[in-house]
Amino acid sequence: MMIWYDHNMSGWGWFGAGLGMIAFWALIITAFVVIYRALTRPGDRIDTPPWAPPAPSSPEQLLAERFARGEIDEEEYQRRLRVLHSSGPDLAKH
Known part of the structure; x- marks a missing residue:
């Protein structure tokens, strides 16, 4: 068999x-x-679709990222940071 x-x-x-x-x-x-x-994705909001673009970075964050990548040196970073903090909303008027 x-x-x-x-x-x-x-x-x-x-x-x-x-x-x-x-x-x-x-x-x-x-x-x-x-x-x-x-x-279980952390930090997701239900009202934001997954294809939505990320929130825009603040000018300080963009400046810090450029400094971290080495695009600008510390002196340039400090100078631009002072301009951002001193001018604030008045920068948009120019």
């Missing part, structure tokens, strides 16, 4: 079945991870 012997599957059949099982479990695990990350 050869009914239980290999179910008439060749080596490639076993390989395909194993590969299919790995792909199935990878898909299930990936779905759970994506759902978990979407539900």
Whole structure:
């Protein structure tokens, strides 16, 4: 009786079945991870859609980023920071 012997599957059949099982479990695990990350994303607001652009940075933040990237030196950073703090809203009038 050869009914239980290999179910008439060749080596490639076993390989395909194993590969299919790995792909199935990878898909299930990936779905759970994506759902978990979407539900536990910190700082998200419900009223803001995910495709909305980020809030604009303040002038001080932009200046600090340029300084951190090395685009300007410390003297230039301090000078521009003083101008921002001394002029404030009056800068828009010029």
